[in-house]
Amino acid sequence: MLDATDLRILRQFQADPDLPAAQLAERAGVTPTTLTRRIDKMRDNGIIRAVRSVINWPALGYTVEVSLRVQLDKTQPRAFDEFLAEARKVPEVIEAQTFLGQVDARLSVIARDMVHYQEVYRDKLLTLPHIADIEALMHVARVKFDETLPL
Amino acid sequence: MIDLDDTDRAMIRVVAQDALISAGALGRMLGLSQPAAWRRLKRLKEAGIFRGQRLDLDAQALGFSVTVFLGVKLATKGRVSLEDFERAVTAIPEVQTVEHVLGAYDYRLRVVARDIADFERVLRRRIMTLPGVGNIDANVLLSEERRPGPIG
Numbered sequence: 187m188l189d190a191t192d193l194r195i196l197r198q199f200q201a202d203p204d205l206p207a208a209q210l211a212e213r214a215g216v217t218p219t220t221l222t223r224r225i226d227k228m229r230d231n232g233i234i235r236a237v238r239s240v241i242n243w244p245a246l247g248y249t250v251e252v253s254l255r256v257q258l259d260k261t262q263p264r265a266f267d268e269f270l271a272e273a274r275k276v277p278e279v280i281e282a283q284t285f286l287g288q289v290d291a292r293l294s295v296i297a298r299d300m301v302h303y304q305e306v307y308r309d310k311l312l313t314l315p316h317i318a319d320i321e322a323l324m325h326v327a328r329v330k331f332d333e334t335l336p337l
Numbered sequence: 338m339i340d341l342d343d344t345d346r347a348m349i350r351v352v353a354q355d356a357l358i359s360a361g362a363l364g365r366m367l368g369l370s371q372p373a374a375w376r377r378l379k380r381l382k383e384a385g386i387f388r389g390q391r392l393d394l395d396a397q398a399l400g401f402s403v404t405v406f407l408g409v410k411l412a413t414k415g416r417v418s419l420e421d422f423e424r425a426v427t428a429i430p431e432v433q434t435v436e437h438v439l440g441a442y443d444y445r446l447r448v449v450a451r452d453i454a455d456f457e458r459v460l461r462r463r464i465m466t467l468p469g470v471g472n473i474d475a476n477v478l479l480s481e482e483r484r485p486g487p488i489g
Contacts, residue, residue, distance in 0.1 A: 188399075196392075196394065196399075199392055200392040200394065203356075203389065203390035203391055203392045204389050204390050232395055232398065233394060233395055233398055233399065234392065234393070234394060234395075235393040235394065235395055236354065236355055236356075236393045237355070237356045237357050237390055237391070237392055237393070238353060238354060238355070238356055238390065238391050238393050239352045239353050239356040239387040239389075239390055239391075240353075240387060240388040240389055240390070240391050241349060241353050241386065241387060241388070241486065241488075242385055242386055242387060242388040243486070245338075245339070245384060245385045245386050246338075246339075246341075246386065246488070247338055248487070253436075253438065253445065274482075274484065277484075277486065277487040278486075278487050279484055280483065280484050280486040281481070281482070281483050281484065282481070282482050282484065283406075283478055283479075283480065283481045283482075284478075284479045284480045284481075285406065285476035285477060285478060285479055286476065286477040286479055287474075287475060287476030287477055288474060288476060289406075289476045292406070292476075296486065296487070321440065321441060322440060323408075323438040323439065323440035323441065323442060323445065324438060324439040324440060325436055325437070325438055326436075326437040326438060326439055327436070327437040328434070328435075328436055328437075329423050329426075329427060329435035329436065329437055329444075330426075330427040330432065330433075330434055330435040331434050331435075331436075332391070332433070332434075333391060333433045333434060333447070334392075334430075334433065335394060335396055335399055335401055335433075335449060336430035336431050336449070337399065
């Protein structure tokens with residue numbers, strides 16, 4: 187479905203998503219018209235879902251980020267669904283994932299500071315349903331975060 | 338820190354989903370004129386509210402059907418520098434994110450692969466050979482959702 191030109195465009199685009207269209211066309215070795223047409227087509231068929239802005243949470247006062255790894259009580263048949271449904275109601279949860287492995291679910295949680303985190307953790311997270319075990323990883327630094335695909 | 342009103346917060350939510358939205362469309366959604374929407378967005382951008390843009394691709398459609406999160410513990414802390422590990426791990430194309438964390442692991446990696454066999458290749462040839470790498474814990478991603486966060 188995708189040809190070499192599409193892949194070249196995607197490679198350059200994801201490497202530098204802030205690049206103006208004219209420069210992106212130049213790097214991908216296509217005319218601006220071809221670039222627009224190809225990108226529109228990849229948007230239409232869902233290859234490109236969106237170009238998103240990444241929120242800089244520390245600039246909004248959220249300086250703490252914690253990764254909570256959760257093991258659920260799997261004797262409860264609806265453990266995953268009910269856990270996720272309640273986790274969605276916590277505004278400080280910015281990501282929720284489920285896994286096959288030792289960890290069943292993971293939540294990315296942000297907070298203004300450690301005092302605020304303690305409040306969120308005690309009042310909104312430990313009270314989520316069907317938690318069997320919970321483990322926290324505190325974020326120190328993001329070393330790589332571009333989430334590019336090895337195309 | 339920047340003061341935000343409800344319109345600013347709504348604008349952040351919209352732009353987080355669609356970075357390329359025009360000031361005109363943004364204004365229509367939020368009940369602002371095109372110039373007013375443009376001025377507000379400019380102010381948010383200048384305050385550093387956005388870290389930049391990210392291309393959201395359908396990994397599955399592009400042939401990447403497996404995503405694995407790895408918890409990596411360094412075996413020889415002190416002997417191998419964190420910089421050496423970080424430089425080597427960020428150079429692996431299949432490694433999408435690297436987070437330095439405190440807790441049971443030292444680093445958290447998000448790895449994408451075409452299938453389980455491809456993942457095994459990346460794990461054995463690229464990740465287990467990284468300088469200083471010790472215990473590795475792997476969890477295969479089943480589902481993922483990103484939430485708007487506390488700007489509602």
